Amino acid sequence: MRLRRENCDNGDCLRSHINQTETEFAFSMITKAGVSVNNVIVGMAQYGRTFKMTIPGCYGPNCKYAGPGSGATAGKCTGTSGYLSNFEIREIIATDSSAQQYSDDEGGNILVYDGVHWVSWMSKELYDKRVEWV
Structure with a gap:
């Protein structure tokens, strides 16, 4: 078991x-x-948790955030640093050429954009798989 x-x-x-x-x-x-x-x-997340990273472009398990709070830019709909709605995430993917998507080994999706913004979320495909698993 990996902690x-x-x-x-x-x-x-x-x-x-x-x-x-x-x-x-x-x-x-x-x-x-x-x-x-x-x-x-079982609750299923329809949002992403967002953080500003200390090392631009990082996406693996040893990346660090710039704390003590999220440090992330608030979404234009959510208006709250640290959270983006799935709509906002999909909009970033569609319009931001810096956006890079990754899968993590813990069963989630990772989005990195503007070099320093990190988002943990579930794509529709992953969400559907998780619903089936539950």
Whole structure:
């Protein structure tokens, strides 16, 4: 089992908020505690978590964010630093030539744009796969 804080002693590494392994561990704890799976409601993110990176262009598990807050630019619809709606993310992908998409090994999508903005999110394809998995 790979722990999320591995190689991240200060806790300032960028990690996905939609980690499938952690979701599976949570399901396991809930059901081992005796809760019936019929009583579990699973939320599915329709947004991305955003951070400003300390190293431009980084997208792997050892990338760091510029904390203490998100440092990311607020979206024009959400108006909140640290969160982008899926609409805003798709708009960035469609209009920003700097936008680069990656898959992470924790079951999410990563978008890097303007060199220093990092977004953890789920594409429609990944969202559909996650719904099927759940």
